[in-house]
Amino acid sequence: MSADPTVLETPLAVSHAALGARMVPFAGYLMPVQYPTGIIAEHQWVREHAGLFDVSHMGQGALVGPDHATTAKALERLVPADALGLEPGRQRYTQLLNDEGGILDDLMFSREVGADGRILLVVNAACKAADWAHIAAHLPANVTLETYDDRALVALQGPAAEDVLAALGADVATMRFMDVAAHTIAGVPMLISRSGYTGEDGFEISVAACDVVRLWDLLLQDERVKPIGLGARDSLRLEGGLCLYGHDIDTTTSPIEGGLAWSIQKRRRKEGGFPGAARIQRELAEGPSRMRVGLLVAGRQPAREGADIATKDGAIVGRVTSGGFGPTTEGPVAMGYVPLTLAQPGTDLDLLVRGKALPARVVALPFVPARFRR
Amino acid sequence: MKLYTKDHEWIAIDGDVATVGITTYAQEQLGDVVFVELPDVGKQLSKGGEAAVVESVKAASEVYAPLDGEVVEANAKLADDPGLVNLEPETGGWFVKMKLPAGTDTSELMDEAAYEAFVQTL
Numbered sequence: 001m002s003a004d005p006t007v008l009e010t011p012l013a014v015s016h017a018a019l020g021a022r023m024v025p026f027a028g029y030l031m032p033v034q035y036p037t038g039i040i041a042e043h044q045w046v047r048e049h050a051g052l053f054d055v056s057h058m059g060q061g062a063l064v065g066p067d068h069a070t071t072a073k074a075l076e077r078l079v080p081a082d083a084l085g086l087e088p089g090r091q092r093y094t095q096l097l098n099d100e101g102g103i104l105d106d107l108m109f110s111r112e113v114g115a116d117g118r119i120l121l122v123v124n125a126a127c128k129a130a131d132w133a134h135i136a137a138h139l140p141a142n143v144t145l146e147t148y149d150d151r152a153l154v155a156l157q158g159p160a161a162e163d164v165l166a167a168l169g170a171d172v173a174t175m176r177f178m179d180v181a182a183h184t185i186a187g188v189p190m191l192i193s194r195s196g197y198t199g200e201d202g203f204e205i206s207v208a209a210c211d212v213v214r215l216w217d218l219l220l221q222d223e224r225v226k227p228i229g230l231g232a233r234d235s236l237r238l239e240g241g242l243c244l245y246g247h248d249i250d251t252t253t254s255p256i257e258g259g260l261a262w263s264i265q266k267r268r269r270k271e272g273g274f275p276g277a278a279r280i281q282r283e284l285a286e287g288p289s290r291m292r293v294g295l296l297v298a299g300r301q302p303a304r305e306g307a308d309i310a311t312k313d314g315a316i317v318g319r320v321t322s323g324g325f326g327p328t329t330e331g332p333v334a335m336g337y338v339p340l341t342l343a344q345p346g347t348d349l350d351l352l353v354r355g356k357a358l359p360a361r362v363v364a365l366p367f368v369p370a371r372f373r374r
Numbered sequence: 375m376k377l378y379t380k381d382h383e384w385i386a387i388d389g390d391v392a393t394v395g396i397t398t399y400a401q402e403q404l405g406d407v408v409f410v411e412l413p414d415v416g417k418q419l420s421k422g423g424e425a426a427v428v429e430s431v432k433a434a435s436e437v438y439a440p441l442d443g444e445v446v447e448a449n450a451k452l453a454d455d456p457g458l459v460n461l462e463p464e465t466g467g468w469f470v471k472m473k474l475p476a477g478t479d480t481s482e483l484m485d486e487a488a489y490e491a492f493v494q495t496l
Binding site for chain 1: 405406408409411427429430431432433434453456
């Protein structure tokens with residue numbers, strides 16, 4: 001196990017070791033980057049069957065207030081999404097914003113049926129300490145933040161995920177994309193959401209840390225399920241056109257520049273009342289100066305984060321924020337920011353890698369169509 | 375004569391021509407190789423300098439020249455099938471052949487037994 005006492009482990013550390021995972025430090029945790037079959041095989045397994053991910057490093061918490069409206073309004077002071085209109089049993093994606101409309105973190109929030117006044121939060125591991133401090137510092141006196149370090153989180157992603165959970169007695173077939181519901185498997189209570197970070201149909205399962213090994217082992221007993229590391233998680237989300245915080249979005253990017261306007265519902269666009277609202281409303285009305293785009297790279301050579309994006313005339317106009325090889329697209333794919341005038345699909349650009357200009361075309365995201373059950 | 379570096383390149387020397395690749399250990403550490411950038415024929419490589427770049431799904435890694443020499447051939451098969459580096463790292467997945475100058479000193483390189491012992495320490 002970890003020799004460095006400052007590096008944390010998830011409750012599944014022993015399971016990862018038994019499976020032969022290669023462990024790497026990530027966001028303060030020792031996490032599996034891949035298992036022995038390797039990233040490409042794991043990636044393809046998720047697209048074709050079902051992959052099991054340990055994402056217990058992510059931060060789980062809840063805002064707790066006297067009723068939904070009070071709690072939702074407290075959250076709405078920090079994020080641009082419509083929390084008030086969130087129905088019981090539903091989940092939404094949003095961003096914690098700073099006063100300039102830059103993104104402090106992106107997160108999921110949800111409302112469990114029968115828990116009025118409680119909004120559950122899932123935030124990024126690398127940001128969680130800062131997020132909790134930021135949230136706690138901005139709450140009214142009648143809303144409190146609870147954080148759940150005693151809970152684990154696993155994701156089961158891929159076309160077989162629904163059947164795998166059903167075979168274990170969790171009736172998830174009636175759940176739609178972004179539904180949240182309590183279920184029990186083998187006597188273990190858990191909260192399941194139909195969501196994920198792969199572009200595939202799938203589920204994220206929050207469970208008490210002391211029960212997660214049991215759940216993990218049960219899921220892996222199904223031959224349709226294999227463990228998947230952070231390497232394939234990254235290639236899957238990249239093909240899915242999904243943002244990685246700290247790379248594709250950060251404090252310098254607004255949700256509009258990041259292509260996340262879909263996550264700001266109508267009422268909030270109109271009313272504002274969230275940090276940076278003036279900038280975001282202006283960008284919604286007039287268009288941002290730059291946009292995150294998909295870049296399909298010609299040839300086989302990947303362009304990675306940090307590569308300059310240039311026009312065909314050689315003018316540097318932006319930078320790649322995520323890039324790599326797409327196992328499903330069978331070629332290099334990247335995302336990055338370019339001026340709005342160059343953000344139209346079909347625009348031809350170059351990505352500069354070690355002195356070489358790799359031709360790339362702006363394409364609509366995602367690279368691989370999402371297969372959510374809407 | 376096949377020798378190894380601490381950066382996990384191998385070099386097989388046959389007369390004044392040497393074939394260079396990366397070791398089985400190196401390809402295991404890299405994971406799935408998706409692209410290899412090879413030098414042009416005629417390029418002068420210097421010991422410890424960049425000879426090639428190997429790209430896995432996760433990252434780009436430099437491959438260093440184990441010795442000075444001039445590139446006489448690059449493995450064209452890697453353009454279409456970079457996965458050869460994973461499947462046959464020490465045979466079909468070679469990177470370059472280079473011509474060594476007369477009197478090349480190989481004393482800083484490891485033989486197979488020394489390299490295996492070195493890998494055991496990692």
